[in-house]
Amino acid sequence: MSNSANDRSSASASSGRAFAIVGLVFAFLIPIVGLILGLVARNRARESGSPTRLPTVTIVVSVVLLVLEVLAGVLVTVSVLSSSR
Numbered sequence: 001m002s003n004s005a006n007d008r009s010s011a012s013a014s015s016g017r018a019f020a021i022v023g024l025v026f027a028f029l030i031p032i033v034g035l036i037l038g039l040v041a042r043n044r045a046r047e048s049g050s051p052t053r054l055p056t057v058t059i060v061v062s063v064v065l066l067v068l069e070v071l072a073g074v075l076v077t078v079s080v081l082s083s084s085r
Contacts, residue, residue: 015044016040016042016043016045016050017041017050018041019037019038019040019055020037020045020055022037023035023036023037023062024058026062027058027062027065028065031062031063031065032066034058034061034062034065035058035062035066037058038055038058038062041054041055041058042055042059
C-alpha cells in the first residue's frame with residue numbers, strides 16, 4: 001500500500017472515531033443527529049478496516065432514545081387530548 005493511501009486510511013479511521021464520539025454525545029441531546037453521525041462513523045470505520053464497536057453503540061443508543069422520545073411524545077399527546085374531553 002502506498003504511503004498516501006495509508007495516510008488516507010488513517011485519516012478516515014480517526015475521523016470515523018470522531019464522528020462516533022460526537023454522535024454519542026448528540027444521541028443524548030438530539031437522537032436523530034446521533035443516529036446519522038453513528039451511521040457515517042460506521043461506514044468510515046468499515047472503509048478503513050477499523051473496529052466498528054463505538055459507532056454501533058452510538059447507533060443503538062440513538063435508536064433507543066429516539067424510540068423513547070417518540071413514545072413519550074405519543075403518551076403526552078394522548079394524555080392532553082384525553083384530559084381536554
